[in-house]
Amino acid sequence: MQKRPARRLKEILLSGITLNNDPSRKITLNGRLLVFFFFLLLSIVFWFVTALNRDYNTVLYFPVQYIRFPEGKVLINDVPDRLNMNVKSQGYTLLRYKLKSRLSPIVFDVNSFTLNTVPGKSESFVYILTDFAKERIQQQMTSDVEILSIEPDTLIFQFAVMVEAWLKVKPDIEIEFQKQFMQVGPLTLDPDSVLVSGPANALDTLEHILTEFRKYTGVNKSITEKVSLHKHGNLKFNTSDVTIYIPVDKFTEAAFKVPIQVVNLPDSLNLKTFPGTVEITYQVGLSNYEKINQHMFRAEVDYLSIENNIGNQLQVSLVRYPEFVGAIQYYPKNVEYILEK
Numbered sequence: 001m002q003k004r005p006a007r008r009l010k011e012i013l014l015s016g017i018t019l020n021n022d023p024s025r026k027i028t029l030n031g032r033l034l035v036f037f038f039f040l041l042l043s044i045v046f047w048f049v050t051a052l053n054r055d056y057n058t059v060l061y062f063p064v065q066y067i068r069f070p071e072g073k074v075l076i077n078d079v080p081d082r083l084n085m086n087v088k089s090q091g092y093t094l095l096r097y098k099l100k101s102r103l104s105p106i107v108f109d110v111n112s113f114t115l116n117t118v119p120g121k122s123e124s125f126v127y128i129l130t131d132f133a134k135e136r137i138q139q140q141m142t143s144d145v146e147i148l149s150i151e152p153d154t155l156i157f158q159f160a161v162m163v164e165a166w167l168k169v170k171p172d173i174e175i176e177f178q179k180q181f182m183q184v185g186p187l188t189l190d191p192d193s194v195l196v197s198g199p200a201n202a203l204d205t206l207e208h209i210l211t212e213f214r215k216y217t218g219v220n221k222s223i224t225e226k227v228s229l230h231k232h233g234n235l236k237f238n239t240s241d242v243t244i245y246i247p248v249d250k251f252t253e254a255a256f257k258v259p260i261q262v263v264n265l266p267d268s269l270n271l272k273t274f275p276g277t278v279e280i281t282y283q284v285g286l287s288n289y290e291k292i293n294q295h296m297f298r299a300e301v302d303y304l305s306i307e308n309n310i311g312n313q314l315q316v317s318l319v320r321y322p323e324f325v326g327a328i329q330y331y332p333k334n335v336e337y338i339l340e341k
Contacts, residue, residue, distance in 0.1 A: 177220070302314070
């Protein structure tokens with residue numbers, strides 16, 4: 001009789017466990033949570049939509065493009081590359097601007113504004129108050145955006161008189177040839193000069209215009225390529241690039257013996273060198289091999305250098321050789337001589 005209450009308690013506990021594991025109860029509970037989160041999300045969406053319909057003030061950063069400077073003048077100072085605009089508009093519009101990865105630049109027509117001279121500066125220093133530009137900038141934006149203010153509040157420009165000059169183009173290149181290949185002629189540029197315009201103080205310091213650097217490796221054929229010109233501050237060129245041509249060919253080695261010529265020798269004297277010839281070795285492209293002859297080379301000694309020489313020797317100079325040969329060597333570099341009257 002005493003075991004019945006204990007047995008009864010056990011049955012109640014077991015029945016409770018079975019109730020808590022009832023699948024239908026779980027489904028009902030999950031359904032209620034889904035309904036709750038659905039209405040929570042819906043309320044957030046309605047709140048977000050309502051918030052976007054309101055007007056807000058914010059700062060937008062617009063890139064700026066300056067055009068039409070005073071005639072015959074060139075800008076020589078740095079000006080802001082963006083305008084910070086405090087604007088007012090609906091949340092929808094502002095969100096659209098904020099989400100853009102790149103805003104369209106504001107075109108700033110400098111010559112259309114009244115240019116005020118900076119106090120204490122020459123006439124080359126002028127300024128524009130951006131507050132007076134607000135109306136024209138507003139025309140470049142959508143009508144649902146109102147510009148309240150612009151930073152910076154002042155744009156300062158320094159101009160210089162523009163001049164022009166033709167300058168030679170100089171290639172900035174480095175070449176590594178494949179084995180048994182070489183350059184077989186002069187490098188050429190088309191065009192080889194450019195018309196450069198800019199402030200006089202900038203052009204006066206330049207002797208030539210460099211191309212952008214190029215490095216060629218493993219070269220085994222002629223190179224023809226367009227190369228951009230290296231930019232120089234405020235300078236402008238009549239062309240942005242040039243065509244570079246480098247003739248390349250497989251080479252072979254060859255040699256010639258060339259008689260030594262004596263220069264600046266008085267008619268009353270006779271000078272003989274020992275030996276009377278020099279041996280010249282060189283590399284030449286296969287396409288030019290048959291064009292070579294010994295008359296294309298000239299080796300000289302100068303009679304006037306006798307007084308400056310130590311001992312009975314004169315220095316030999318190779319004063320002429322074809323432009324399409326390379327790796328030139330000659331021997332001997334110095335020769336003995338006999339002077340006769």
